[in-house]
Amino acid sequence: MFKRVLIANRGEIAVRIIRACRELGIETVAVYSTADSESMHTEIADIKICIGPPQVTKSYLNISNIISAAKITKSDAIHPGYGFLAENSLFAKECEKNEIIFIGPGYELMDIAGNKSMAIEVMKKNKIPVIPGYDKGLDDPGFAVRTARKIGYPVIIKASFGGGGKGMRIAADDKDIKTLLPLAKSEAKNAFGNDHVYLEKYILHPRHIEFQIIADNHGNVFSPGLRECSIQRRHQKVIEEAPPVNISRKTVELMEATVLKAAKVLNYQNLGTFEFLLDSKENFYFIEINTRLQVEHPVTEMTTGIDLVKEQIKISSGNDISDIRKNYFSVKTNPDRQRASGHAIEFRINAEDPENDFMPSPGKIDYIHLPGGPGVRFDTFIQCGSTILPYYDSLIGKLIIWGRDRNESLNRALGALKEFKIEGIKTTIPFHLKILGNKNFNEGNFSTSFISDENIL
Numbered sequence: 001m002f003k004r005v006l007i008a009n010r011g012e013i014a015v016r017i018i019r020a021c022r023e024l025g026i027e028t029v030a031v032y033s034t035a036d037s038e039s040m041h042t043e044i045a046d047i048k049i050c051i052g053p054p055q056v057t058k059s060y061l062n063i064s065n066i067i068s069a070a071k072i073t074k075s076d077a078i079h080p081g082y083g084f085l086a087e088n089s090l091f092a093k094e095c096e097k098n099e100i101i102f103i104g105p106g107y108e109l110m111d112i113a114g115n116k117s118m119a120i121e122v123m124k125k126n127k128i129p130v131i132p133g134y135d136k137g138l139d140d141p142g143f144a145v146r147t148a149r150k151i152g153y154p155v156i157i158k159a160s161f162g163g164g165g166k167g168m169r170i171a172a173d174d175k176d177i178k179t180l181l182p183l184a185k186s187e188a189k190n191a192f193g194n195d196h197v198y199l200e201k202y203i204l205h206p207r208h209i210e211f212q213i214i215a216d217n218h219g220n221v222f223s224p225g226l227r228e229c230s231i232q233r234r235h236q237k238v239i240e241e242a243p244p245v246n247i248s249r250k251t252v253e254l255m256e257a258t259v260l261k262a263a264k265v266l267n268y269q270n271l272g273t274f275e276f277l278l279d280s281k282e283n284f285y286f287i288e289i290n291t292r293l294q295v296e297h298p299v300t301e302m303t304t305g306i307d308l309v310k311e312q313i314k315i316s317s318g319n320d321i322s323d324i325r326k327n328y329f330s331v332k333t334n335p336d337r338q339r340a341s342g343h344a345i346e347f348r349i350n351a352e353d354p355e356n357d358f359m360p361s362p363g364k365i366d367y368i369h370l371p372g373g374p375g376v377r378f379d380t381f382i383q384c385g386s387t388i389l390p391y392y393d394s395l396i397g398k399l400i401i402w403g404r405d406r407n408e409s410l411n412r413a414l415g416a417l418k419e420f421k422i423e424g425i426k427t428t429i430p431f432h433l434k435i436l437g438n439k440n441f442n443e444g445n446f447s448t449s450f451i452s453d454e455n456i457l
């Protein structure tokens with residue numbers, strides 16, 4: 001096992017990883033920008049080291065500063081969390097060059113997954129269903145129009161190296177393609193450093209369903225279940241659940257077989273998520289692989305009892321997962337192939353003002369009262385007196401609720417969100433309460449366009 005792990009991240013995920021290391025008896029190193037010198041992750045780690053000024057390019061994205069911090073502190077491994085450098089294969093390569101273990105899959109795999117159109121090609125070759133589209137690069141608008149017509153409108157233009165729901169454009173006709181293609185390309189170039197885009201049929205009212213996988217370096221791989229991530233705002237997840245509602249066992253089994261086949265083909269190691277869109281007839285289509293811990297990993301933890309972060313760290317240090325795999329399958333008496341115990345739901349609490357177009361709401365937290373009780377978990381880095389900084393993303397915590405079934409967890413969630421009090425900044429709590437008050441949401445009757453369809457603002 002590692003002696004010391006550096007966490008190349010901040011916020012709630014840095015705190016989450018430090019706690020997992022602590023349980024494993026591993027010393028932790030927190031890195032921080034000058035703006036974050038008093039942030040919770042720096043207080044609870046064994047060692048803290050400054051890696052630069054507030055701007056992310058100069059601190060949390062600064063590969064050479066982070067590698068130097070790991071060397072100075074004699075860290076054996078780096079956990080990247082999610083976001084920042086978590087999917088940067090160059091960073092993983094630099095870690096290897098410096099004999100530091102990168103906690104994640106190998107960089108060859110990150111290279112495939114990081115280029116979405118390449119990942120789609122690999123899936124297609126292995127007969128895994130993908131969305132009809134064109135992924136070989138689109139430079140000429142005339143060619144793009146002919147291709148879009150062949151696919152059939154509406155189509156979606158997506159950045160091959162994109163992420164976080166950014167840079168996607170929906171085109172309803174030839175005119176849209178001509179105007180949106182150059183925009184999408186320049187946006188992709190600015191945001192992701194590469195202007196490669198591809199076209200996909202735009203699926204109307206799909207659900208976003210994803211599979212968590214765990215794989216070790218010894219050829220063992222299994223899935224501890226799937227998650228529903230259809231409640232989205234501007235293609236970004238807002239609420240996630242495990243297991244999904246209203247999905248047939250047959251589809252779950254088929255999807256799982258597909259995922260495990262893909263993981264084997266790719267010789268996948270460590271944690272990963274295979275994302276799919278599911279249409280109203282339960283046809284499913286691969287969209288992408290995330291080669292890292294997901295923001296929404298706790299809903300899987302709450303329904304399986306597996307600590308995904310601890311397992312991830314153990315796998316990177318060479319552990320064999322056959323035991324947890326065996327226990328996972330043998331202790332379950334539930335014949336349901338979804339294998340989930342109970343139901344969990346996660347609400348992303350952001351420092352944003354839902355009444356003002358979700359404008360970021362940085363500032364000092366003057367007062368906070370956290371909800372509690374059975375089945376209530378809050379992963380965060382904030383406390384009374386904390387300052388939410390304008391330089392970083394607005395996620396201040398994740399409220400994760402577990403119940404014996406979906407009704408119980410939704411009911412518990414309603415109580416917890418009502419009890420939750422934060423003063424000094426605006427948050428998305430009122431927005432979540434509106435969703436919880438929606439009949440279709442409660443009945444499990446929704447798709448990725450739920451928020452706009454139901455006009456929840």
Ligand code: ADP
Nearest residue numbers: 162163164165166200201202203208235287448
């Ligand atoms: P990112 O990596 O930026 O999150 P994804 O490819 O995972 O991008 O897609 C994010 C979301 O965008 C999906 O969950 C879905 O809501 C929407 N989306 C992406 N592709 C399509 C598509 N072809 N048809 C309909 N919706 C799509």
